[in-house]
Amino acid sequence: MHCGEMGSRWGFNRTVGQMYGLLIIHEEALSAVQISEALNISRGNVSMGIKELQSWRLVQVQHKPKDRKEYYSPAGSIWEMATRVFEERRKRExxxxLSLLRDNLLDEPANQKEVFAQKQMNEIHDLLETVTHWAGELQSMSPDNLNTLMKLGSGISKVISLKDKLIK
Amino acid sequence: MHCGEMGSRWGFNRTVGQMYGLLIIHEEALSAVQISEALNISRGNVSMGIKELQSWRLVQVQHKPKDRKEYYSPAGSIWEMATRVFEERRKRExxxxLSLLRDNLLDEPANQKEVFAQKQMNEIHDLLETVTHWAGELQSMSPDNLNTLMKLGSGISKVISLKDKLIK
DNA sequence: TTAAACTTTCAGAAATTACTGAAACTTCAG
DNA sequence: CTGAAGTTTCAGTAATTTCTGAAAGTTTAA
Structure with missing residues (x-):
């Protein structure tokens, strides 16, 4: 239920959220009918939900021998799930x-108001670019390194100033 | 228009997104009537939108001398705007x-299935906790330090391993 | 080639969310 | 006080999103 309520905040809708929650909590892969029965939603809705979750690269399909049904389970570890949601949301949000801002910044400002507007857009653009670039770099780090970095927290400032001193 | 479309992805609705976009792009503060005319929306809708933006701590009210009207403008710099959206979304999403997960983890698992479910929830809980804690630490760093860190990107791994060697 | 067992699609219904505008409320100058 | 100039609220309507279920599509065992 909570995954349903949160689902919409996290970028998909109620039933899709519930479906994903169910798959995560359930050890064995589930068939579409099992999902629709567990959550009391129509078979068609499950089909659309699975499609949605696949577009987020969050579920995988399995087949059991001697059974024509498709069975669904979460794709990857909890950690992978987090990076995927993160990445997909970046793509969508x-x-x-970023590309609209870039387009707008190419236009010559026609008057004073547009000069100001572009200044603001430019600032937003640079910020978004720095942050997304950084996020990409972080994702390319090994989970171990990333974990060390996170555990270090704001203590990282000290490490950086130490580095600066050494260089000098 | 784009801020409207994106608005819903960024956590508020179309008109609220448009209103905020307008305020950012426009150098002078705007009155409620000006906003409603610029975006072609009702006066009442503007009032509700402002309330929403205030709940995100994204707009501020100004008064002009000899004028009873309220004038609205974005609260804080682009950087502050980003941290506020970030923070508010963390609160809402x-x-x-996190608190639901904590509650659930307090319950004794009644059977094998619940043991597995709790294992999964525990993993999600720890991940969310680590990440939000880290986000908080980053926000407490000075923008300058943060900027250095971001520019350093994945090069940070090297700095950290350097530190480890020095300690040894 | 057939038909059973399954999945997907999609038009329309249901549910949710957003918007309007008129009425109620607030503030303040005179 | 009063009323003009503003803001907020909220019931009802409009727009959007989600869900259902029947029909169409697909796959495979025999």
Whole structure:
């Protein structure tokens, strides 16, 4: 139920959220009919939900021998699930904005107001670009390194200033 | 228009997104009537939208001398805007999930299935906790330090392993 | 080639969410 | 006080999104 409520906040809709929650909590892979019965939703809805979850690269299909049904289970570890949601949301939420901003910044400002507007857009653009670039770099680090970095927290400042001193 | 379309992805609805976009792009503060005329939406809708933006701590009210009207403008710099959206979304999207997970983990598992479910929930809980804790630490760093860190990107691994060697 | 067993699609219904505009409320100058 | 100039609220309507279920599509064993 909670996954349903949160589902919409996390980028998909109620039933899709519930479906994913169910798959994560359930050890064995589930068939479409099992999902529809467990959550009391129509068979068609399950089919659309699975499609949605696949577009997020969050579920995988399995086949059992001697059984024509498809069985679904979460794709990858909890960690992978997090990076995928993160990545997909970036694609949907940030990338289109970034490309719109770029397009707008190519236009010559026609008057004072547009100069200001572009200044603001430019600032947003640079910020989004720095942050998404950084996020990409972090994702390319090994989970171990990333974990060390996170555990270090704001203590990282000290490490960086140490580095600066050494260089000098 | 784009801010409207993106609005819903970024956590608020179309008109609220448009309103905020307008305020950011426009140098002078705007009155409620000006906003409703610029975006072609009802006066009442503007009032509700402002309330919503205030709940995100994204707009501020100004008063002009000799004028009883309220004028609205974005609260804080682009950087602050980003951290606020980030923080508010964490509150709305992550915190409730975290507390639900905690509650569930307090229950004794009644059977094998619940043992597995709790194992999964525990993993999600720890991940969310680590990440949100880290996000908090980052936000407490000075923008300058944070910027250095971001520019360093995945090069940070090297700095950390350097530190480890020095300690040894 | 057939038909049983399954999946997908999609038009329309249901549910949810957003918007309007008129009425209620607030504030303040005179 | 009063009322003009503003803001907020909220019931009802409009728009959007989600869900259902029947029909169409697909796959495979025999």
């Amino acid at each position: 940030v990338d289109p904005t | 992550v915190d409730p999930t």
